[in-house]
Amino acid sequence: TSPVYHVDQLILPSFPELIAEDYQWIRRRVLDNTAPALGSDVVGKNVYISRSNAVERQVVNEDEVMAVLSNYNFERFYLEDLSLSQNAHLFNSADLIVGAHGAGLTDLIFCTDGSVLELFGSKIKPPYERLASILDVEYDSLECTPKSTDILVDTQELEAQVQRMLENKNG
Secondary structure, eight states, X not given: OOSSXXXXXXXXXXXXXXXXXXXXXXXXXXXXXXXXXXXXGGTTOEEEEOOTTSSSOOBTTHHHHHHHHGGGTEEEEOGGGSOHHHHHHHHHHOSEEXXXXXXXXXXXXXXXXXXXXXXXXXXOOOHHHHHHHHHTOEEEEEEOEEETTEEEOOHHHHHHHHHHHHHHHHO
């Protein structure tokens, strides 16, 4: 429950090989040893990860984005306000997760049946796409208009992509 963890000894290989079993071990350890703290009302929901409290990569038209996403039963979450356990169970039970590129997407390690749509501005980097590929999590991305260090989402493109991903998920 602590926001900071202390260890006596931590050993990291200099170039760890990225294999699914390592991530699955972490997923099991966290999920099996923590209780879902968000309640059953979140299970199976579509999740939008807000970065409105972040220094950069905020979605400048987040209200418009939420207006579109709310048509698909999305709820907005601020990962920095949740515990590791809550984030793990949130990602594990989500159907579709939409969020701007940022550290919060690391929690996709806890996805087992969810899909992820990553929003990019000027900073396009592949770590979450690689992680999704290793874990066999459906992944897609949407390039957005950079506004300094923030992003402007084309809500029509977003809606089309969300519809496609939900249709793929529902068969």
